[in-house]
Amino acid sequence: MSTQNKTAREQERTPSGLCGCAPDSRRAPQKDALDIFIEKLLAAAKAGGVDKAEAYLRKTESFQSFVESGEVSEYGVNSSGGLALRALIGGKMGTAYTEAFDDDAIDMLVSRVLESASLIEDPDEQFLFEGSPSYAELDTLARTPGGGTADEKIKYACDLEKLALSLDPHVTKLGYQNGVESTHTQVRIVGTNGLNLRHEADGIGAIVTPVAKRGERTSDSLGLRLARNLSDLPMEELAREAVAEAVFMLDAAPCESGSYEVILRFDAMSMMLMTFQGVFSAENTQKGLSLLNGKVGETIAAPCVTLKDDPHREGGPGSRPFDDEGVATFPKNVIDGGKLTTLLHNLKTAKKDGVAATGNASKGSYAATVKVAPSNFHFQPGENDLDALCERMGEGLVITDLAGTHSGANDISGEFSLLSKGYRVRGGKKAEPVEQITVAGNFFDMLKHIKAVGSDLRFPFGGAGSPSVWVGTLSVAGK
């Protein structure tokens, strides 16, 4: 079967001159050079003796404009992509990839997948998918190519810098990169068994990094917003929040060591979820690398906790109609009212667990092997905004920033001990800023002790999002 994923708007789009994309890359009928390469490759793989083969292509066009003193200081216009070949030979899956698209590449790919398959010992059954009955129509494109013109993005970046530098006398400079970055990504999956899928998505982000100084004291903050269109990026709110945070943190000091009631603000909680998202992967449970092995159906979190993976979320940074094996995606609750309802699966892990695939096959890059990952993963928001959560908590800490999650958190044991920033809450109100503390705990324990989930859901860093969450008691090392 053959499937094309195209929205009406996508068909109407005119090609962007900016990114140098070929005009026919957005229209179905004409074959482009890549289509021809893929056809030749799959034919060569068949001739080379593979049972089934699949070509996976990911192409990205990106644009960056970072400014300094009202002028563009760093500018990037890029186009790149790569293709991975997967092939089944005697039930074993061989893999190889390339960024060169010539006849040598075809020879290399075919000989390498044959070698790869001959060495693989993974006893699990492998699949190359033939297609789902239907795919969701998702709106993942910007209204205009690139989400705005280069000139509009440069102007936005200059205005953002100017605004950030005008808001507070303590902020007279900005950190390393300030401006706008956009990407247009295209994924194609074509198989010898008839699979033929294509999906395109736009993303744009604005970043500002105010540095506040008073005497010898320095503090900074990171303001980041993601959207599809330049006009959806809220400049005023972005600049004001980031500047206010940098200035507020100028007075920060460590608090006393001890146990505190803690609220992880939406950004810190999103970071926490991103760090530990691997524990929900069936690939990890099956390999003994996640403590959630055998826990489906059990209560693993407080009743107020619902964790959702929603690949169809409007405007979601991870929205996609099919996963990286071509399986149709769908929204699902992973934790529902505290109960673990499902793990995330690709075709292989689903077969092994005797369940249906969940559309969560994922390749970190086009070259990576197929693993498991969520799309738009987030805690379902509750009733209270952050102020109301503080009011309910009374005394404690709000954590606004977690650092070192790649080293200070262990997703196998669930333990974390992370450099943190935030502020004290006294009498239910925001009090003095706190820094140079570590907050330590265990992710699995924390889920069980969550007291309330806030209403302020955001996706601050991409694919994992959260509202602010009152997580109960954590251990704090300060002074």
Next chain:
Amino acid sequence: MVKRQLAERALTQALSTGGDFAELFFEDRLNNSIMLQGGKVEIVNTGRLHGVGVRVFKGIRSIYAYTNDFEEAGLLDCASQAASALKETEHIESASVRLTGSIAANLHPVRRLPGDVGNAWRVDRLRAADAAMKSISSEITQTVCRYVDWDQQVTIANSEGLLVSDRRVYTRASLQAVASDGTENQIGFSGPGALQGAEFAQALDIEAHAKTAARMAVTMLHARQSPAGVMPVVIDNGFGGVIFHEACGHSLEATSVARGLSEFAGKIGLKIASDIVTAIDDGTMPGEWGSINIDDEGTPSNRLVLIENGVLKNYMIDRLNSRRMNMPITGSSRREGYSYAPTSRMRNTYIAAGTADDDEMIRTMGDGLYAKTMGGGSVNPTTGEFNFAVQEGYLVKDGKITEPVRGASLIGRGSEILTKIDRVGRNMRMAQGMCGSISGSVPTNVGQPMIRVSSLTVGGR
């Protein structure tokens, strides 16, 4: 790989709108990655990366464009795109660029290229590691053994006439053991690597590294939670050097110094560390993981003293930031590949050997923490705030190492910790890491002898 005339035309094109410097970075790289999980071959993935990056400067403005296309039309189009970003300037007739070719002197000879050995041979090396891990304890419930190597060929050309090629061959084993008692999991890790070919994996005592990782996992499984608080900390050699890498190294890169953001900006010639601290960034150590013949701007590598007896001597400076800082480049501009513009990065960065005795260091520290093996860490170069994880730690009571503790992290500010180092031992050793920053992930060595920090905040529970 690259035609001289085409490179000359692309550079001339890149300067056609008034840029004052242009550079091409051609990369052709073969990657090979093998993974055994639980002793079974799970991944054999090979591939070829292929692309070119075009960089144009005008003053301190920088434009970067890249493409996979090495053919004439694709490269010239990429150069035109880069040039057109300087669009306020009218088209000008730039002088034609003339290149003079050279090959970088090779300080790091490779005896067996990755292509000289088959993947079945690599698999056998990993099987030995897997067996060694499992031999340590029945509590080792999972193993992940990886063999990665890559063969990167680069050609760098610039409008000053430079045309230079280099070939970098890297080999690394990455060994992780998981120990479990059914309800809890702990990991141990060892990841030896070198700027060498298959001869490195052949000579490597992979079983010894595997056993180290397995013992670490088992020890940590039986460790209790680290206490939290401010205490003296002894950090052992090898990967312990990550403390200098994070706490100070990143803040000495021009990336943060050039705009006055680093806490060490403007402090050359001033004392920033205690007298016993001398720190070096050396890209010339033969075959070492962080070494390079030339940097990714084509400048020969060198040995750079960062701190000498506590006094700040040098920053690591790339071409663009040398313009901002009005200081010379230091041959340490690096990038992961063609899809990143290069910038100042570390190579083999270490605290040089001192004179203190390891036993005395612990005997006289009173109560504190002995960090035997460090995990990774990170830093905010603007504020100097760093954090890193202790992979394998032990409590010290009254000058004696007692029980193992897990979950400890070390936090602080770079400028503070440097002045609090009160012992530097004699036995410098390095370990391998992948350092991530704005120009991507690059191989770096961290290193130091055993050191003692008189007081440091330990995060635990």
